[in-house]
Amino acid sequence: MPENTEKFGGLWVIIEQRHGKVVKVSLELLGEARALADTARSNVTAFLIGEDVAAIAEELIWQGADRVIIAEHTICRYYRTEVYTDIICAQAKKDKPEIILFGATCMGRDLAPRVSARLKTGCMSDCTKLAIDSGHLVATKPFFGRDLMTDIVCPVKRPQIATIRPGVIELTDPNRSRKGETLSYDIRLREDDIKVKVAGILNERSNNLPLEQAEKVVAGGMGVGSKEGFEMLKELAGLLGAELGATNLPVDEGWVSEEFKIGQTGKTIRPKLYIGCGVSGAIQHSAGMIGSEFIVAINKDPNADIFKLADYGILGDVNEVIPAIIKELRRQKGLA
Numbered sequence: 001m002p003e004n005t006e007k008f009g010g011l012w013v014i015i016e017q018r019h020g021k022v023v024k025v026s027l028e029l030l031g032e033a034r035a036l037a038d039t040a041r042s043n044v045t046a047f048l049i050g051e052d053v054a055a056i057a058e059e060l061i062w063q064g065a066d067r068v069i070i071a072e073h074t075i076c077r078y079y080r081t082e083v084y085t086d087i088i089c090a091q092a093k094k095d096k097p098e099i100i101l102f103g104a105t106c107m108g109r110d111l112a113p114r115v116s117a118r119l120k121t122g123c124m125s126d127c128t129k130l131a132i133d134s135g136h137l138v139a140t141k142p143f144f145g146r147d148l149m150t151d152i153v154c155p156v157k158r159p160q161i162a163t164i165r166p167g168v169i170e171l172t173d174p175n176r177s178r179k180g181e182t183l184s185y186d187i188r189l190r191e192d193d194i195k196v197k198v199a200g201i202l203n204e205r206s207n208n209l210p211l212e213q214a215e216k217v218v219a220g221g222m223g224v225g226s227k228e229g230f231e232m233l234k235e236l237a238g239l240l241g242a243e244l245g246a247t248n249l250p251v252d253e254g255w256v257s258e259e260f261k262i263g264q265t266g267k268t269i270r271p272k273l274y275i276g277c278g279v280s281g282a283i284q285h286s287a288g289m290i291g292s293e294f295i296v297a298i299n300k301d302p303n304a305d306i307f308k309l310a311d312y313g314i315l316g317d318v319n320e321v322i323p324a325i326i327k328e329l330r331r332q333k334g335l336a
């Protein structure tokens with residue numbers, strides 16, 4: 001039996017926002033939390049942290065929150081583990097939520113285990129489905145790519161904490177007539193108390209959009225061959241209005257940074273168009289891109305697994321095919 005279950009109640013969704021715009025996975029989670037709360041006759045709290053973010057609260061209520069806790073301060077301008085952990089845990093110790101949900105984004109994957117450890121509870125990470133059974137949150141998680149699925153529960157400790165992959169829960173339509181309350185969280189932290197200082201933010205993305213939200217993705221694998229090869233891919237992505245992605249091997253090689261990684265240990269994407277360049281189609285990579293609407297593969301091996309997933313395959317060397325596509329796109333745009 002869970003310890004002191006009666007003291008805990010309600011579902012929290014930790015909202016991720018960038019420059020005052022809610023990251024899509026947070027909206028997906030609010031819809032899911034609403035459905036779970038309706039089944040369990042519970043309530044949904046959106047926990048919003050940032051600088052000048054109060055204007056977002058209404059959107060969170062439309063998406064399913066009964067109340068929004070707003071923690072606004074210049075100290076929260078950029079995500080910092082220490083600051084966000086302190087704020088969430090201080091309120092969680094008071095409110096005792098039964099469930100806390102995070103997106104399995106870079107932020108959520110960093111923050112959820114910290115919050116779990118601070119609250120002395122478990123963390124069900126990288127889940128793809130949620131349900132409530134006999135009072136417990138049941139979180140489903142894929143193993144070995146997608147070959148095995150397992151259900152995880154946190155039977156004894158509360159709150160139950162989970163991170164959920166972006167794009168696996170369908171976004172519900174906002175209900176603009178929903179009403180809810182907003183509460184202000186009083187931030188007492190001072191900049192001098194925080195060990196980590198943010199010197200600046202470097203943006204590597206061409207369209208400044210999280211990879212998970214991109215409509216078009218040009219992904220490179222080992223077949224791209226070098227860091228310079230990825231510069232060629234960046235040019236193609238720029239011409240197509242796409243974001244750059246990668247398998248894990250180019251990340252390990254240092255050709256691109258971790259934030260571009262797609263797959264089991266990277267990001268889950270669902271773009272309208274995915275172009276895999278020199279990507280073999282290993283199950284750990286395809287676990288993160290299988291939801292793409294239209295898949296194009298460029299590979300010189302006719303037996304590459306990626307061709308089994310592709311709607312359109314180009315058998316050829318990326319060093320010949322991609323420059324030819326870039327040349328044609330530049331010609332069409334009058335840039336040649």
Ligand SMILES: Cc1cc2nc3c(=O)[nH]c(=O)nc-3n(C[C@H](O)[C@H](O)[C@H](O)COP(=O)(O)OP(=O)(O)OC[C@H]3O[C@@H](n4cnc5c(N)ncnc54)[C@H](O)[C@@H]3O)c2cc1C
Binds near residue numbers: 220277288300301
């Ligand atoms: C626990 C675990 C977790 C993992 N998580 C991830 C993950 O999250 N994401 C991920 O991507 N991988 C992950 N992997 C690694 C995964 O198993 C594969 O090793 C990896 O995805 C392969 O990357 P790749 O397709 O770029 O490279 P390779 O498998 O080396 O394939 C390169 C492809 O490029 C083609 N090629 C070579 N040269 C050219 C050329 N000039 N022109 C055209 N085609 C060419 C080849 O024919 C080949 O098909 C994980 C592995 C493990 C064990």
